[in-house]
Amino acid sequence: MEMVAPFAKVFSMGDIPTSVIAIILGIGFGFFLEKAGFGSAKTLAGVWYGYDFAVIRVMFTAILVSMLGLFGLHYAGVLNLDLVYINGTYVWPQIVGGFIFGIGFNVGQYCPGTSAVACATGRIDGFVFIFGFLVGVVGFAFVFPWIEPFFNSSNMGRITLPEAFGIPAGVVVLGVVLIALGAFAFTHFLDRKLGNVPAGGEK
Amino acid sequence: MTKNGPAPYWNSYKAGIGLGLVLLAAFVIMGRGLGASGAMTRMASYAVHKTDAMIKGGTAAESKTIALKNKYMARYVGSSADPFDDFLVFLFLGAIVGGLISGASARRISFSVIKGPQSTTKRRLIFAFSGGLISAFGARLARGCTSGQALTGGATLALGSWLFMLACFAGGYAIAYFTRKEWI
Numbered sequence: 001m002e003m004v005a006p007f008a009k010v011f012s013m014g015d016i017p018t019s020v021i022a023i024i025l026g027i028g029f030g031f032f033l034e035k036a037g038f039g040s041a042k043t044l045a046g047v048w049y050g051y052d053f054a055v056i057r058v059m060f061t062a063i064l065v066s067m068l069g070l071f072g073l074h075y076a077g078v079l080n081l082d083l084v085y086i087n088g089t090y091v092w093p094q095i096v097g098g099f100i101f102g103i104g105f106n107v108g109q110y111c112p113g114t115s116a117v118a119c120a121t122g123r124i125d126g127f128v129f130i131f132g133f134l135v136g137v138v139g140f141a142f143v144f145p146w147i148e149p150f151f152n153s154s155n156m157g158r159i160t161l162p163e164a165f166g167i168p169a170g171v172v173v174l175g176v177v178l179i180a181l182g183a184f185a186f187t188h189f190l191d192r193k194l195g196n197v198p199a200g201g202e203k
Numbered sequence: 204m205t206k207n208g209p210a211p212y213w214n215s216y217k218a219g220i221g222l223g224l225v226l227l228a229a230f231v232i233m234g235r236g237l238g239a240s241g242a243m244t245r246m247a248s249y250a251v252h253k254t255d256a257m258i259k260g261g262t263a264a265e266s267k268t269i270a271l272k273n274k275y276m277a278r279y280v281g282s283s284a285d286p287f288d289d290f291l292v293f294l295f296l297g298a299i300v301g302g303l304i305s306g307a308s309a310r311r312i313s314f315s316v317i318k319g320p321q322s323t324t325k326r327r328l329i330f331a332f333s334g335g336l337i338s339a340f341g342a343r344l345a346r347g348c349t350s351g352q353a354l355t356g357g358a359t360l361a362l363g364s365w366l367f368m369l370a371c372f373a374g375g376y377a378i379a380y381f382t383r384k385e386w387i
Contacts, residue, residue, distance in 0.1 A: 108334015
């Protein structure tokens, strides 16, 4: 089969279709986040205190679906994986940044995407989180000159788990599937053990 | 559930499949995934840029705002700004619309503050503000948040994104004990 995807890289696309596509993708993004219960900090907080594991289930299901679709289309010869943007790796900034982000996530119980849907449904705490985030971005910008050396440190470029560990991509994909399924099973075990009624528990 | 009360949330796997398909569509169409913190960074930088230009007055002031002089914000407002940032802003606005559609269809729209049973509105809002502030630092340092790093980078098997994801959970669980009174 002919490699036709990613469309925007294989064919040329103007600015207008790009922004229209962005809005449509965004609507889908916000829609499913809200349906998952992520417009409420209460659902999100459940993952830290063990009363609702929707965060784990939704996040890893989304990763599995998109990862399997991505690699499936790649193996079918439809999508050129080399043209898909892969986040560059900066080992220490991402570990330290991720840790700080996790603290902020726990304190505020939203993240940028979920705060948008919280705000959309009238949650004032979601609105306040966004305001805090915007102030934080500006604060970060002002201290940036001092942390720039760290920000650009341990740059490994475009590197994936298969490349980093020298394991075939298919094996890593299978590994992620098994870990996710194990995580799902573990959250259901905890639900039974703790007698949880998760927000997303409707059968 | 009362007759006119809010509809229940979806089963997590069903919502996760929907979210995964949106992410896959972004990869197939755009060759890039989703992101939310990039849009907020662009909006914040742009707000600083415009406000400063307004305070200084005149169109000439537009070329020397504190946002343009700042090495970090200049990347988001200057002429060298990445066009992908505009894509992220539209994506973010779309997400608000999508949340509104889903919330309205489930009768979940109401002005309220979500908080734990032992918390107060004032405490909850202080925590929400602080959490936003802290996570902004983390997201900017890591070059992305839960959507740009964990979801998108997770699906593409990017090494740094998996490190981000593990560190994020570690950070959250490290502080969860101290913030527990807010939620349980």
